[in-house]
Amino acid sequence: MESDARRVARDVVADDGWLADAERRVARDPASIVRLFASAGRHCGRASLPQVEGWTADEAARARLLLALPVAAVPRRVEDLYRYGDADEKRAVLKALPLLPLDGGAVPLLHDAIRTNDTRLLAAALGPYARHLDQASWRQAVLKCVFMGVPLSAVHGLTERADAELATMIADLRDERDAAGRHLPDDALALLKQLT
Incomplete structure (x- = not known):
């Protein structure tokens, strides 16, 4: 990329x-x-x-x-x-x-983009520069992608960074959605399966 x-x-x-x-x-x-x-x-x-x-x-x-x-x-x-x-x-x-x-000096711009409801900015914030995000912020941003329907293919380095904590967060969101009669996107389900 x-x-x-x-x-x-x-x-x-x-x-x-x-x-x-x-x-x-x-x-x-x-x-x-x-x-x-x-x-x-x-x-x-x-x-x-x-x-x-x-x-x-x-x-x-x-x-x-x-x-x-x-x-x-x-x-x-x-x-x-x-x-x-x-x-x-x-x-x-x-x-x-x-x-x-x-270096990591522009991380505040990533945080700003992740807080928006603009899916294009969210996806751009999770490009290669997102390697400078701490793990907790990165997980929250990935979860927001799932929540907003941003394809996880937009997340640079997803398979390398995804961890058990992210799996727990996605599983919780899946359970909430299932209870409401809604479902997670296929790419999120595939990631969850891979992580668990």
Whole structure:
């Protein structure tokens, strides 16, 4: 997944000149990213990229803009772009996090995305950068995916991180749903079977 993200940021976006110019401007003047980030969809489109599953052209363009920032400007700009962006901009930030020199510094953005009821943000928050979440927070986020119907295929490293505690949480949710005449998604039942 992370290698796909790197590939997106490097060479997938068709460049009509706007993006290359925007990258140069961001490198010279980090504050310019605010306006350029917001207009990336208008200039690069929002089509899905068949070369790399799960990415759109505007997300890839925004990742490239973030990569063009001077390293010292990355933490502040990433936080601002996420905090003040619309849902598409927030999702692009979340998807770009594994590419950026942040270590675990952007974990508060993941927590924010996990608290929302936006399934796209929740899924993006559980990409490769979620390795920085502590285990308890990660389990709660996976359970929220099950609760909200987000496919568990969106959870990066699920089989490596899933543990007995997560199995207990999913089993409890299954019991609640069964009592209410509703059922868990098939992928959650498959995970539960695997863990138990």
